[in-house]
Amino acid sequence: MSLEALSRLVEEGEAEEAGAAAKTLLSDGQDPLGMIECMTRTMARVGDQFARLEIFLPEIMLAGEALSAVVAEMAPYLEKAGGQRIRGKIVLGVVKGDLHEIGKNIVKLILETNGFQVEDLGYNVDALAFVKAAEAMGADIIGASSLMTTTMPRQKEIIDILKEMGIRDRYKVIIGGAPTSRLWADKIGADLYCPDARSTPDLIAELLK
Amino acid sequence: MSTAYRMWEILERAKTGPFMEEEAFLPKRFTPTLKKLIRKYEIRYDPETPCPADDAMADSIWQAGWDLFREVGYYNTDTHRIIQVSDEEIREALYTAQRRYWVGAGRDARRFGHRTVEDPEPPFCIMSPDITVDEKYHASMCMAYLKEPLLDGLCGPILEETFGHLIESSGPTEISGCIQHIYNQKMAARLVGRPDIFMVAVGTAEHDSGQIAVSNEQWGVQKTDARLVGGLTEFKTADTLLNRSLHYAQYGCFTGHLTGPIYGGWCMGAEGTAVAIAAYSIIGLVVHGAVFNQHFPFHLNLGSNTTRELLWPIAMAGQALSRNSKLIYTSNGFANAGPMTEMLFRETAVHAMVSTVCGWNLWEMASARNKYRNRATPLEARLGCEAGHAVAHGGLSREQVNEIALRILASYEDQAADAPIGAEYPECYDVAKAVPTPEHLDMYRRVKDEIAALGVPFPY
CATH class of the missing domain: 3.40.50.280 (Cobalamin-binding domain)
Structure with missing residues (x-):
């Protein structure tokens, strides 16, 4: 499992699998801040596709759900790392x-x-x-x-x-x-x-x- | 209400149907079912053919629309219950629906009916600016529309202010604004000499109380007029909307069902948008007892429906409804460009021609994406309705309209995102006399000549 694979799962809106993949990556020592950066890039890409209507609302909503599943897994690690920055x-x-x-x-x-x-x-x-x-x-x-x-x-x-x-x-x-x-x-x-x-x-x- | 005999059974289901949380309804129920049906019926969008001649595809879209409504139902956001109906009830409603109605009254009465694909009968033409106007222009704009020769029905502009007060939905100012709206519209009809012309009113009412306030045979919306009940995108209703259909039925006026399925939204692409339009027409009949359906599918980003990804679902849904039912339905154009631009005239003509040849009646024309106050005029509606009449009287086929549409699309499609918003009503019309300025008329004639040269046989 890699960050690229996790990124694909989020893009495809596979919430359950994305959550499980994030859990595995984090328990294997993946830096949570690096994962956040990757997810930010992924969602920016998905957002751009949606803006051009290359994908439609249901797809971006599913990607959002998959991202939420990843964020839920990251939460305890982020707290240890000093918390997630809220804009x-x-x-x-x-x-x-x-x-x-x-x-x-x-x-x-x-x-x-x-x-x-x-x-x-x-x-x-x-x-x-x-x-x-x-x-x-x-x-x-x-x-x-x-x-x-x-x-x-x-x-x-x-x-x-x-x-x-x-x-x-x-x-x-x-x-x-x-x-x-x-x-x-x-x-x-x-x-x-x-x-x-x-x-x-x-x-x-x-x-x- | 055409299905009044079932009204109370349907309303009861809005309170007793299956429970579902609203957040789950669209992502878990609506879109997955729609996706499954598009696959099952092998519905495919072809961007090269904005106006297809594909009877088999039209029939598939009709069946998919029917299945979509029956399987998904219609969600009431106030009760969190799903209104569901059976195949038998749909068949019954479609059988009992009338093919045509007389609307308006006396000398101004008109026949508003179902149309066939490539019908030689011209479309019924409802004209509407669809936008808001300043209070001082409202009566003039109503008169200007009523001066249009091909107008069969009027839906007047929307007021934002009443006697200097900003209109607020569900508040007292809305009641007052709605009464002012219908007074202006009826006064304009009398002054123009078409006192009993069919009207769809009043667009100023966002809340049910505003609509109910104008039901009056002497001075308000009459039984020979129509009112609209909207749907919430997608496949949702609410008590305030059901209140309307109940009131319209009990008052006795005509009911129209207003829906705007969104391309790029929960309907996904062109295929889903077409299927949703077909489904909404059945919903209008069965749930709201609508005698006609008024559809304005639109692009999520652009807010318009004159580019090919929206023309295709309009064309296909029109054919689906025409071939498989006797329903009456109007195609509501939403243009990118604003008044007194050549682009708006071209967009309107394409929308009207594609709609007409595919069995629709016309509702023209929201301009500048229906976004800017005072930015609409009757002249674009005139050209659209003339183009519709030309297609019908001239016996143009879907293939011919497709070719013409492709040529006109080439002149504006790439400007859709940055379309000019054009001019305001008082810049293009003499407000006192309610007639277009010479400059505006020149532009209209120039574009009409250009479209005529493509093989569109305008009747005059």
């Missing part, structure tokens, strides 16, 4: 009144595979629930998605509530979704507009600098 903590959800979540789910996956810790609040999420969840998590970022023009104002509600509570500066608020735009983000005072899933990790990393 940022995000609460993510679709705003109240909106039941469309495919875009949010893709963003979640891309963020998780790029080293962000994500708490998924689901869809039809009340503005105050975003804020409460961010407080409970100690999040850096609140991410709000909207697919309908008439649910976009709910993104602004989150910002309004943060201001009312006097904690606007504590969180970066990022928005996305088909009808949203940079113009809309500026208008409501959001910190970042995410035009697509692929560019989101880099944009957030830049925002958190």
Whole structure:
């Protein structure tokens, strides 16, 4: 078993086999940080294939599951090695009144595979629930998605509530979704507009600098 | 509601069907079944032929769609239960479905019906900008669409504001916005002299309460009009959606079922998208009692359906539905480019021609990926519907349309990702008179001439 073989199993979405392979490699003395670097490269490759639609959503979701299986095996080793570096903590959800979540789910996956810790609040999420969840998590970022023009104002509600509570500066608020735009983000005072899933990790990393 | 006789049995299953966690439904149930059926029925996408003439493949897609619905069911996200139906119930619903309906009223009534592949009867043309507009342009844009000669039905633009208040879904502003929407639409119809024309309304309603608020025979959505009930991508519904189909049935208006299967998403590629469209049409009939299905399959990245990987499923699903049922269905175009660009006219024409020859009725045209406020006009819908009429009256075959589509695709396909978003409504139309500007008309005529030269026999 090699890191290359593990990488293939993750790409093919074989969660059970990838977990077992990771376990074997680690017990044989594989450096966990080296494994993380390998997995990061693997998921970047999978992400690029998905961005070009050479593979489709089910395939990248399966690869994400396989990665989770590997990460679960790595956890005790990473703790010994000083812990995994988390690039940022995000609460993510679709705003109240909106039941469309495919875009949010893709963003979640891309963020998780790029080293962000994500708490998924689901869809039809009340503005105050975003804020409460961010407080409970100690999040850096609140991410709000909207697919309908008439649910976009709910993104602004989150910002309004943060201001009312006097904690606007504590969180970066990022928005996305088909009808949203940079113009809309500026208008409501959001910190970042995410035009697509692929560019989101880099944009957030830049925002958190 | 065409299957009203089973409405309560179906609704009961939304509460008593098999339980499943929502996270598992698509990855564990929907996509694996779809993948299995694509293999079983040997369905293959051919990028060289965006408009195939393949009857056997069409029949396979129909059967795969039927099996997909029967095996997977339809998930209610509020109850975490799966609505399941039997083959017998599907057969019964398909038998009792009507081939055609009279919609609208009086002098403005129109026949909205099933079409055959390569049908010489022109498509029923519903025109819709599909986008949001500023409050100040809403009535004008409704009038501009109603001035279109080939319009058989109107779905008006969506309001984002009502009397200066931002409309929020499920809030009071949505109720007000919906009433304002239907008032504008009905007033425009009267002013234009088509007071009883068929309408699909109101797009401003995202929540069921907004739809229910506009049911009124005197001033609102009438029984001769239609309303839509959407699906959640993929194969999911919710109580707020079931509320609509129940209300539409009990009120007595026509129900349309609105779905947008996603290429690149849980449907995977072109094959899965085609199968899903066929399945959604059966779902619309059986679950929602829809008299017509309105489909807008779209590309996950582009948000459009005028490139070949989307034209193929539109073409094949249209043929599948046409050959194997008497269902009525509309093809909703989503273009990459925006108004007053040659690319938008070309995209619309291709979408309309491929759809028409494959048995669809038309719903044209969302432009600039349905993303930008005020960026849609009736003129692209005009060209699309004229192209549809030309294909029908001219007796064009699927092979002929395929050749024409390939030639036009070559002019825009590589620009799909970076398409121009074009101009806003007041830049391309005289807002007061609701007529296109001379510059816009010139562009329309230029592209129409170019398409006519490819062998498209426009009726006038």
